[in-house]
Amino acid sequence: MFIDKAKVFLTAGRGGDGCISFRREKYVPYGGPNGGNGGKGGDIYFEADPHKTTLLDLSYKTEIKAPDGNKGMNNDKFGRYGGDLTIKIPCGSLVFKNGELFADLKTAGEKLLIVKGGRGGRGNASFKTNKYTAPRIAEKGEPGESAQINLELHLIADVGFVGLPNAGKSTLLSRISAAKPKIADYPFTTLAPNLGIVNHKGRNFTAADIPGIIEGAHFGKGLGLEFLRHIRRTKVLIHIIDVSGFDGKNPYKNYQIINNELKRYSKYLVKKHLIIVLNKIDLPDSKKHIVNFKKHIKKKFIMISAVTGENIDKLLDETVKFLDKPLKIAPEEELEIVPIKNYIYEPDFKISKKQGVFIVSGAKVEKLTLMTKFGEDDALRRYQNILKKMGVETELIKKGIKVGGIVRIGGFEFVFEK
Numbered sequence: 001m002f003i004d005k006a007k008v009f010l011t012a013g014r015g016g017d018g019c020i021s022f023r024r025e026k027y028v029p030y031g032g033p034n035g036g037n038g039g040k041g042g043d044i045y046f047e048a049d050p051h052k053t054t055l056l057d058l059s060y061k062t063e064i065k066a067p068d069g070n071k072g073m074n075n076d077k078f079g080r081y082g083g084d085l086t087i088k089i090p091c092g093s094l095v096f097k098n099g100e101l102f103a104d105l106k107t108a109g110e111k112l113l114i115v116k117g118g119r120g121g122r123g124n125a126s127f128k129t130n131k132y133t134a135p136r137i138a139e140k141g142e143p144g145e146s147a148q149i150n151l152e153l154h155l156i157a158d159v160g161f162v163g164l165p166n167a168g169k170s171t172l173l174s175r176i177s178a179a180k181p182k183i184a185d186y187p188f189t190t191l192a193p194n195l196g197i198v199n200h201k202g203r204n205f206t207a208a209d210i211p212g213i214i215e216g217a218h219f220g221k222g223l224g225l226e227f228l229r230h231i232r233r234t235k236v237l238i239h240i241i242d243v244s245g246f247d248g249k250n251p252y253k254n255y256q257i258i259n260n261e262l263k264r265y266s267k268y269l270v271k272k273h274l275i276i277v278l279n280k281i282d283l284p285d286s287k288k289h290i291v292n293f294k295k296h297i298k299k300k301f302i303m304i305s306a307v308t309g310e311n312i313d314k315l316l317d318e319t320v321k322f323l324d325k326p327l328k329i330a331p332e333e334e335l336e337i338v339p340i341k342n343y344i345y346e347p348d349f350k351i352s353k354k355q356g357v358f359i360v361s362g363a364k365v366e367k368l369t370l371m372t373k374f375g376e377d378d379a380l381r382r383y384q385n386i387l388k389k390m391g392v393e394t395e396l397i398k399k400g401i402k403v404g405g406i407v408r409i410g411g412f413e414f415v416f417e418k
């Protein structure tokens, strides 16, 4: 099955907690701190794999989580690292992270960190100073990064075949490559784009057969323009028109229908090299229709029969010539996705008041809260000191907090004291 969109929630591993422990040796009554740090949580990577052609594997999953780091231990032993996950995706996948374009993995083997594992919490050995020789402080592990990921596959083909259903796109692809697309006499046989590798006189290129464009596709008729994104990266478009006149269809009108849909889809498609192909010239009525087509159009076209193979060689010669010609089209025009970056100024913390409770929010204070082991007096003291240095206390007083007031930070509630 060809799946070219997927949505998955990724969570990197949480860091392991730091350990609180003290040396216990014979004849050393008060040993120093020796609690080790927690291990780092696992990262999640995406890697472009040329053997993958669909996002099918990912479409079964809604969530993927990397392993957490292990806890630190006594005797300065660090916790074990969570271990990374690498998810293989097809080349040509666009990765959207929390709604923004994050990466375009085109090249085989390209690997990218998508969500980062949390840092291991520090054990009490790390908090030892000259003044402070027996700290009862250890941090909890940092939570792993998480993100909503949307993937969109854009096939990487050099040449794209467009045309109405039944024009002969799949037939042509099956003739010039080893691809085996479905071929039939009725519309909508091909429900997925097919990709084939063409070897023409020692030259290799990839061609994709794009199904589903019909009149009105731009407003969602039929499959709509669902598959057109797969021609965004192509260099050459081959527009295939059935000139058999079967069903009383007018080939020139059909040509206009497709042109119209393409134009509405993207203004950049006209910048691609275009080859107009009149197909099915083996059928008797085609001559009459070709004469008519010629009256309307001044552009060059090639007449072929995908079934008998007539002129296919000529078409491929022409295609290769175009492949060698540069395109005047920038990569961002090609994809027509302008990465939107919102730079939001985020203060270290913010204080709001809700039903008498003072809510302190902000990534830094929330992370600190999540990484603090409140059970330990030293840890609590350190926490309070950091908040004080950040100016949280002063700001709370400014906002009118009284002794005994409730403060909420990152899901925890505290009673304000001085």
Ligand SMILES: Nc1nc2c(ncn2[C@@H]2O[C@H](COP(=O)(O)OP(=O)(O)O)[C@@H](O)[C@H]2O)c(=O)[nH]1
Residues within 6 Å of the ligand: 163, 164, 165, 166, 167, 168, 169, 170, 171, 172, 182, 183, 184, 185, 186, 187, 188, 189, 190, 279, 280, 281, 282, 283, 304, 305, 306, 307, 308
């Ligand atoms: N006689 C004749 N029939 C053709 C030719 N090309 C395609 N066909 C037929 O037209 C029908 C539709 O072809 P298909 O490749 O499935 O069209 P697609 O919808 O554009 O992929 C099939 O029955 C083909 O056998 C051709 O050159 N000559």
Ligand SMILES: [Mg+2]
Residues within 6 Å of the ligand: 166, 169, 170, 171, 181, 182, 183, 189, 190, 209, 211
């Ligand atoms: Mg087809």
